[in-house]
Amino acid sequence: MLGGLFGVVSRENLARDLFFGIDYHSHMGTEVGGLAYLDEDVRVISCDISNSQFKSVIQKYYGEIKGVMGIGVISSIEDEQPLKFESKMGTFALCTAGFIRNAKELYEELIAEGASFKRTRSTPEGPVPNQTELVGEIISRGKNIIDGIETMYRKIDGAISLLLLSKDERCIYASGDTFPLALGNRGEDWAVASETSAFPNLGFKTFKFLEYREIISISENGVKTRGNVGFKKKFCPFLHVYFGFPSSDYYGVNAEIVRERCGGFLAENDDIKADLVLGIADSGFAHAIGYVKRKIELAEEKIRLKIEEFKQGKISFDELREAIIEEVRAIPPLRRPLVKYTPGWGRSYIPPTREKRELIAKYKQIPNAQLIEGKRIILVDDSIRRGTQLKDLLREKIWPYNPKEVHGRIASPPQLYPCIYDLSTRIEDLATYKAIGKIEGDISKYLDPTSQEYKLMVEKIRDMIGFTTLKFQTVENLIKAVIEAPNNKGLKEEDLCLYCWTGKY
Template sequence: MSGIFGVVSKNDCMQDLFYAGDYHSHLGASFGGIAIYGERLERRIHNISYTQFKSKLFEESQTLKGNKGIGSIGYEEQPIYVKSKFGDFCLVTNGWIDNWKQLADELFEGGHSFSEISDSRVNICELVSKLIVQKKSLIEGIEYVFSKIDGSVSLLILNNQGVYAVRDKLGISTLAIGEKEGSWTVVSETSAFPNLDYKVTKYLMPGEIVFLSPEGVQQKHLGQENQKICAFLWIYTGFPASTYEGINVEVVRERSGAALADRDDLVLDLAAGVPDSGTAHALGYAMRKKIPYRRPLVKYTPGYGRSYLPPSQQARDLVAKMKLIPIKDIIENNKIVLCEDSIVRGTQLKNFTVQKLWDNKARQVHVRAACPPLAFPCKYNCSTRSKEELVMYRAIKALEGREPEDISAYLDETTSEYNKMVSWIENDLGVTSLKYQTMEDMIKAIGLPKDKLCLYCWTGKL
């Protein structure tokens, strides 16, 4: 997961740039970076795997000045600084290029080299910059990137005039423009807007390019209607206060929880969510069932990032174990429905969440996942998981006694194969019952037509 942000103002914009970045911290990836244009172009990048963007960049933000800037929270070092025939510019990207190797090889053959290496591969942002500079103008270069890549990349380019903002051509990720008097901002997450006094003026369309300057926002390239926005933004990755395509994350999660409740006739003592993103699904469940929403597991501090983000499984497990603290007085003797945004590997849910409820003498634990079983790793944003790690894959392999080939029957909620797979996972998690959200209810909760959503995680098709 990554986020990008930029600000252009008639005045100094460093404070807005810093807080816009801070409000993308929930995406908690490996690196946080900014570039700002004042008297000259300055850039700062920090490893934030085990710390916060805020604590790393606060002091520096006090000394930097400028009226235009960009930044990113992501899995690789950005912004990239480029000296080119278009002048000096800085670039940040959000997304993933599946055919990066083929494109890098083509560039190597043409005599190019790469200096920023991430996890033994080329840096995606640097790759994009090298494709852009091959063309006669920045806009042509951006179009060239779109024509070459298999994947999806949104980007921001900062130069001495302002910031180009470009939403990926498939519309997988989002970019919104906000405005207040004399300042314009562009962000992945609109939760950055309210406390900085910005109002959303536009959601960029897929492939659309706009230019933010101290004079305002100009469209440079039309977008297209067709989009495949990531459904997971609402279910898991987005911040509750964010709104994409005019649809708020928290409200979708409440609708999703209500839909889960509609399919249950359980007698329960309380509804709970796995913090943070399970919370609003559980609130929706509790409101619909008219049962208490309570917190049997509290997260110690937002300082613990999302537990799948630290680079090693061992580190992820440690974070998962330490961040949730059980409250015995709320758990003991109670029949609990526990809402979770999604079940990826299932191991953390089993070992560090459900187990804490049993250890504290819960009477029943019913797990409800807010999306269908995850069947495919994301190919449009850098994913830390492989197909083999997914609990669904492990279930099918155990049920069939061999490496799964055709899994289509397991994707269909009406088949016996699907039911057997869910029972296997229920058993593996050691819970009283397990149900997943149906595809239909998830789409209904989001509120966009099916053909406007990326559902690749669940269907393997765009």
């Protein structure tokens, strides 16, 4: 499950840096926001943000924030955090982001060992432990904090990124997982964040990207690497495709650039004639920019070839002029026949309930009828999971205004499985499942755009949602969009978790 973490050692203004650093992760969660800071003791504030923004809820505590170091979280899980622990290794506060698949087994194991849990939720299916409390209990059983974190990683089946604020050691421990962390520097001050987009406006510059499950400590004396067990790296490329803020970098690779590259791959060999390109805000907009950008580049290449033909006397000046006009006119402009009403509406994928997701999706996009009527539209979006939001969007906000055609171009491959960290989606909910049912045998035929099985699957999804035509990104091009992007700091193809598209983890 999604969540954003931010921690800082700040000699200048802890309250400002911590408050805004956490708030810059608001796109990563909708349920709980909180912070902890070290004054004379560890102080913890945790709030329900399901009906309001982090900044508006936490602002009343702003004046209470003292000291030089603190941590915070915004989460899509309803569990209270950060949490404060009293343990044999001293007092500490902890916040986490991620998901533990074997939480029930670990919870029962700890209960059998005599652990006491105070924040377990009762459900019809049985007790559900608070994830952060579970992680804290495991850490507390280590020889020290470092050993506790390493033990936790060996025990869990899942992914946990964490920040731990130690009173006794006067430092912040940080470790990133499938959803990584980055370290920022500002003179003698340090910050650690899920999103590097939290750094610039606070004056920090990205210093390094933490290795997978590397453990560092940050104090007034600087930064130390405290552990690196050498687990096999796993990274979620959907941070680049959708989850992450556009200006954020992961292992050096920028999210906006990857989205533009994805759109560029969609544009290649796409011969659909259109009057405009629409990117579904917000993340689909960057993919749409990449689509149009690549169409311009392809037109330039064709025009250069025609100029060479003219120079060689193969075509006349009039033929050259007509060829140039034809290529320029064939480039569909990027326009906004749907406009996101930003104030008050968040992301429609993150909320845990279907009702809330569909409510946000319904009201956040406003159609502009005069840009839709009679137009051939290429609609670019980051992904199709359930397909319900896109289906409703076309039925309620586009087709009623009489476009001529609406062509779907999806920047990621068909999702054949729910993300292993996604509690809100069952495999039966996926558009692919509705199209083809349970996949039996060789999955590769549903990954190959040339196979009859793949074509039939896409055609059924197209008909179900209501597009004139529909094309998806290939797995190969998605990998290229990430791995071959500029400034890659060691991210390799084998590091990418492609489970939701290929079934391989």
